[in-house]
Amino acid sequence: MLTSMVNEVMAAAPGDGALLNRCVQTYADAPVFKEMDRPWVEDNPFLRPLLNCDFPGFDTTNALSSDQLASNASLIANRILLSIYERDFVFLPRHELDEKWENFQSYYSDDLRLLGEIIRPQLERYVFSSLKEEVNVSGSWTIEAFEAYFEDFRQNFKAVENQQVMTAITSARNPAAAALTYLIQLAGDFLVESSAMARNTVGNYGQLQSELFKVVIDECGYGVHPVKHSTLFERVLQSRGLDPVPHTYWQFYLPTSFYVNNYYNYICRDHRHLFRYFGAILEVETAFRVTCKQMTDMMTEVFGHNAETDYFTEHVHIDTHHSRMALENLIVPAVKTYGNSILAYIVRGFEEVGIIGTIFNNGLKKQIEWADSFFASPESDSPAEQTPLRVVQFGELDKNRRWEGTRMSDVDTVYSVRSGEFDLVAGYSVVATFGAGQQVRVPAGVLFALCPSADCIYDVAPAEV
Amino acid sequence: MRIVHLDSGENFVEIGEQRFLVLRAEGKGCHTISAKCPHRGGPLHLGTVEDDGHFLKCPWHKTRLSIPHLLRNSLPTIRTRGRVSIVVTDAKVDETPHACFRKTLLDAKAALAGVNGTP
Numbered sequence: 399m400l401t402s403m404v405n406e407v408m409a410a411a412p413g414d415g416a417l418l419n420r421c422v423q424t425y426a427d428a429p430v431f432k433e434m435d436r437p438w439v440e441d442n443p444f445l446r447p448l449l450n451c452d453f454p455g456f457d458t459t460n461a462l463s464s465d466q467l468a469s470n471a472s473l474i475a476n477r478i479l480l481s482i483y484e485r486d487f488v489f490l491p492r493h494e495l496d497e498k499w500e501n502f503q504s505y506y507s508d509d510l511r512l513l514g515e516i517i518r519p520q521l522e523r524y525v526f527s528s529l530k531e532e533v534n535v536s537g538s539w540t541i542e543a544f545e546a547y548f549e550d551f552r553q554n555f556k557a558v559e560n561q562q563v564m565t566a567i568t569s570a571r572n573p574a575a576a577a578l579t580y581l582i583q584l585a586g587d588f589l590v591e592s593s594a595m596a597r598n599t600v601g602n603y604g605q606l607q608s609e610l611f612k613v614v615i616d617e618c619g620y621g622v623h624p625v626k627h628s629t630l631f632e633r634v635l636q637s638r639g640l641d642p643v644p645h646t647y648w649q650f651y652l653p654t655s656f657y658v659n660n661y662y663n664y665i666c667r668d669h670r671h672l673f674r675y676f677g678a679i680l681e682v683e684t685a686f687r688v689t690c691k692q693m694t695d696m697m698t699e700v701f702g703h704n705a706e707t708d709y710f711t712e713h714v715h716i717d718t719h720h721s722r723m724a725l726e727n728l729i730v731p732a733v734k735t736y737g738n739s740i741l742a743y744i745v746r747g748f749e750e751v752g753i754i755g756t757i758f759n760n761g762l763k764k765q766i767e768w769a770d771s772f773f774a775s776p777e778s779d780s781p782a783e784q785t786p787l788r789v790v791q792f793g794e795l796d797k798n799r800r801w802e803g804t805r806m807s808d809v810d811t812v813y814s815v816r817s818g819e820f821d822l823v824a825g826y827s828v829v830a831t832f833g834a835g836q837q838v839r840v841p842a843g844v845l846f847a848l849c850p851s852a853d854c855i856y857d858v859a860p861a862e863v
Numbered sequence: 864m865r866i867v868h869l870d871s872g873e874n875f876v877e878i879g880e881q882r883f884l885v886l887r888a889e890g891k892g893c894h895t896i897s898a899k900c901p902h903r904g905g906p907l908h909l910g911t912v913e914d915d916g917h918f919l920k921c922p923w924h925k926t927r928l929s930i931p932h933l934l935r936n937s938l939p940t941i942r943t944r945g946r947v948s949i950v951v952t953d954a955k956v957d958e959t960p961h962a963c964f965r966k967t968l969l970d971a972k973a974a975l976a977g978v979n980g981t982p
Contacts, residue, residue, distance in 0.1 A: 533942070
């Protein structure tokens with residue numbers, strides 16, 4: 399099937415939107431993207447489940463607007479994009495390859511690679527077009543003007559939006575559950591940390607290449623595995639009982655979290671965006687030292703003074719250096735060598751990182767607040783408010799229920815149980831059970847899954863305004 | 864050098880004795896140019912746009928100025944979503960910028976009509 403589709407595309411006219419949509423469907427039909435009957439992926443980084451029911455009607459012709467990035471269409475596109483990008487990276491399970499051998503071969507197969515490359519530019523346009531409209535750079539930029547602008551940013555950056563997410567966690571009815579939701583969203587990126595940027599360390603572009611490589615060396619822990627940044631984050635996850643294997647929680651990633659991860663792959667994979675990346679790395683390294691301090695404080699407040707925070711404290715320290723290195727050793731010499739005209743691209747990358755950060759924080763804050771609403775308010779004795787929730791440990795979903803997979807709610811929707819029961823999964827370890835006669839409203843812009851019992855019949859209707 | 868951040872809608876900046884106008888039009892980017900006519904310092908923000916956005920006429924001496932040429936000397940400017948940031952390159956550190964909205968400002972859409980979008 400894949401091979402015949404590749405041949406058909408090779409013979410088709412370029413830009414055939416309908417054909418590209420069929421390519422996306424065919425790509426998603428590959429076994430490694432098959433729906434799963436459980437909410438997690440167990441030690442198999444090749445499996446990237448998608449929902450078959452999402453694809454009829456899925457159309458990538460018209461790009462997503464910025465207010466559609468927290469939609470189900472965005473979730474589908476971003477899931478596929480990351481699976482395409484990450485085929486350039488090496489993944490292996492922690493244990494036992496024999497029974498995953500077929501998945502291993504399939505994920506890295508030529509057919510999937512070819513088809514992925516055919517649909518990638520279309521998906522990138524679909525996902526990232528709105529970002530181009532969000533930023534405009536004009537005027538006669540010089541390195542002095544850029545340094546002044548950067549210094550103003552550095553001195554005034556307070557990570558207000560990140561702090562709002564931290565506050566949403568620490569002031570939640572169940573701060574621990576909210577913190578786990580947060581850590582899971584970070585896992586998609588942090589467990590493969592620096593892989594996207596490492597795409598810019600190969601080739602030959604003189605001293606700049608070696609300067610960027612120094613940053614990557616830090617990220618990789620100088621070859622000392624226990625201090626590799628992704629290893630530090632594995633320890634954060636393990637300390638909270640979470641699985642450190644990349645993409646175990648694939649089905650729980652929000653589209654807005656995928657989006658951030660995909661952005662770095664997008665600008666690093668296409669080397670025409672190299673200078674855009676130089677701006678992006680400067681912003682992220684400068685901002686991350688501040689946000690990581692906030693994350694450290696949040697972890698300590700939620701989990702106590704023994705909370706595992708080495709990942710975050712390491713970045714508070716090293717990113718002060720990385721910020722300076724990005725400016726002094728990458729951007730200044732690059733402008734000196736190639737002229738002021740590259741500054742428009744550097745500024746664009748710098749600004750785009752701020753925007754994707756906003757998108758990430760908004761999506762996550764909404765999810766955390768919604769999931770937390772299922773927990774009983776400490777001030778409330780209302781039994782109705784306390785009835786639906788049961789907190790489950792990972793892997794303890796009722797086996798007699800059918801896992802329908804996670805999706806985004808695009809409009810405020812009411813789910814009403816006629817008979818039987820369903821579990822509404824509002825996030826990791828946030829499961830609310832609803833029985834006959836009960837209903838629940840799922841707002842637009844949140845990720846959820848339903849697990850109906852075998853005898854469950856439920857109705858779905860748009861919520862009345 | 865000073866960094867000036869404008870709120871949504873603000874289109875005029877005064878800093879020391881300098882005045883700047885901020886031209887925004889959908890698909891045409893956002894540009895900051897000096898409001899001082901290079902001829903005799905006339906108030907360009909009160910000028911009129913001619914020839915489909917290719918020229919700006921100063922109200923004092925009717926000097927016709929090429930808009931693409933004016934934009935080539937525009938200030939480093941960033942529009943990110945609704946926010947606009949400008950690097951005023953020759954401002955003194957102790958000069959406080961004042962930004963505002965001026966209804967009487969020349970029509971940005973007309974002024975940028977002949978301009979291509981920026982990268």
